[in-house]
Amino acid sequence: MPRRCIRDIHVRIFLKTPGPRTARSETGTGRSETRTARSETGTGRSETRTARSETGTGRSETRTARSETGTGRSETRTARSETGTGRSETRTARSETGTGRSETRTARSETGTGRSETRTARSETGTGRSETRTARSETGTGRSETRTARSETGTGRSETRTARSETGTGRSETRTARSETGTGRSETRTARSETGTGRSETRTARSETGTGRSETRTARSETGTGRSETRTARSETGTGRSETRTARSETGTGRSETRTARSETGTGRSETRTARSETGTGRSETRTARSETGTGRSETRTARSETGTGRSETRTARSETGTGRSETRTARSETGTGRSETRTARSETGTGRSETRTARSETGTGRSETRTARSETGTGRSETRTARSETGTGRSETRTARSETGTGRSETRTARSETGTGRSETRTARSETGTGRSETRTARSETGTGRSETRTARSETGTGRSETRTARSETGTGRSGSRCFQKNSHVDVTYASTWPKVNTVKAIWTESPTLKPIN
Missing domain, CATH: 2.20.130 (S-adenosyl-L-methionine-dependent methyltransferases)
Incomplete structure (x- = not known):
């Protein structure tokens, strides 16, 4: 046996580590290879595996690494694949220690039509856990991205989502955030969109606590013809609830705005509405306020209008209580020819009712x-x-x-x-x-030329009737006068035989520079 082989065997025995293992295979369709390496020391052990495969359609590779020590363990996996249509890659990493554990996954894919990527990360410790996901996609028509983040601790939990999309026609984005704690919860949503014709945005925020809840919505839109905005806010507590709405619109011909506010409490409720409009020909405004309590209710309306020819204003106020009700109306108008005003006041109580009307008019000819x-x-x-x-x-x-x-x-x-x-x-x-x-x-x-006066007095009672006429006239030549008294009595002592008799007394007098009075 060669000395090098003997030396390698001695080293492996001393380290207590087996050598790497490799397995190869080759056929008519392709070839494959697998490698495995293990290591063990006083602090821990590890293992690594690699597998490769290659065929006529493509090739693939997978790697797996595991490690374990006194503090914890970890594992990593990587897989790659490549074919005639595209390629893909997946990575997974897990870790676990005495304080917690975590996991991360990444997947990529690329083909002739586009590419995509997905990432996922999870973490868990003694204080809580969290998760994050990200997905991206890109094709010939456009691209998109989605992100999701979740977190949970001993005090509460939260979640955030974001989605973006972009194509040849435009782009859009959506965001959602939720939060929940021991004191309450909240949620926020935002959506944006932009195309060749215009853009829009919508926002929604909700909140709920131990004392109450609230909600706010905002919507904006802008196009080639104009833009608009709508806002809605609702609030509800232990003492009552309220709502406010605002709508604005602006176009090439003009702009308008509408506001509505409602409030309701234990003592009563109220509502206020305001509408404004402005165009090339003029502008107008309308306000309405309603109030209702345990003692009664009231309503007030105001309308203003202004054009190139003039302006007008109308006000109406109604009130109703336990003792009665009242109403007041005022209308003003002003044009190039003049102005006018009309006021009407009505009142009704347990003792009676009253009404007052006043109308004023003023023109170039008079008033x-x-x-x-x-x-x-x-x-x-x-x-x-x-x-x-x-x-x-x-x-x-x-x-x-x-x-x-x-x-x-x-x-x-x-x-x-x-x-x-x-x-x-x-x-x-x-x-x-x-x-x-x-x-x-x-x-x-x-x-x-002079002056004249005529007086006529008629009286009729159960005992009879009487009439008195007096005429006076005064000119530059003199003055004259006449008096006539007629009496018709049921009892006339003088003419009892021919009852009823009429007594007539006439007095005629004249006065001139040449004549004396005649009695």
Whole structure:
């Protein structure tokens, strides 16, 4: 035996290590080879295996390495394959010690159509465990990537996922993160997309704790025609819940925004809505607020509009409580020709109800105002109307007051007019009670030539009726007047035989520079 062989045998015996083993095989279709090597020392032992194979279609190789010591053990495996269509590789590594264990896997593949890669890593210790996965793929049409990470400890656990994709038409990305601890849990999602026509993004965040939970969503979109954004936030706690929504949109023709906020607690609930719009022709805004509590509810609405021709505003407020309800409306309008305003107020309680209306208008030719007030209670009702008008030629005013109670009713009308030639005033008062009725009319007129006044008073009771008329006139030449009194009585001592008899008393007087008064 040669000395070299004898020396090798002595060395292996001294080291207590067997030599490597190799097995080869060759056939008409191909050949293969396997190698195995083991080693053992005072600290541990190890083993390595390698297998190769080659045929007409391709070749492959597999390697396995194991190691074991006083602190732990490990294992590594690698497999490669190559054929006419492509090649692949897989690697696996495991490790285990006194503190924990871990594992890593990697797989790669490449063909004529593309390539892919997958990685997985797991770890486990006394404090917890974790796992990470990554997958990549690339083909002639595009590429994609996915990542997943999980972690779990004594305090809680978490998970994160990310997915990306890119093709000839565009690209997209999605991210998801979850977390759970002893105090609560949360989740976040994000999705992005981009194509030749535009791009979009969506975000969602959820949170839940011992005190409550919340959620937030955001969506953005942008295209060749414009862009939009929507946000939603919800919150819920032990005291109540709330929600807020916001939507924005912008295009080539204009932009708009809408906001909605809702709140609900143990004492009541409320809601607020706001909408804004702006275009090339003008802009508008609408606001609505609702509130409801244990004592009642209320609502307020406001609408504003502005265009090239003018602007307008409308406000409405409603309130309802245990004692009654009320409503107020206000409308304003302004254009190139003038402006107008209308106000309406209604109130209703346990004792009665009331309503007030006011309308104002102003144009290039003049202005006008109208007021109406109605009131109704358990004792009666009343109404008052006032109308004012003012133009370039003059002004006028009309007032009407009506009242009705359990004892009777009354009405008063007043009309005033003033122009460049003079002014006039008319007053009418009517009254009706259980004992009778009465009416009084007064008319005054004043012009450049003089003035005049006429008064008429009528009265009717259970005992009879009477009427009095008075007329006065004054001009540059003098003044004149007449009075007429008529009485119709159920009992007339003077004319008892011809009852009923009418007593008439007339008084006519005139006064001029040349004549004296005649009685």
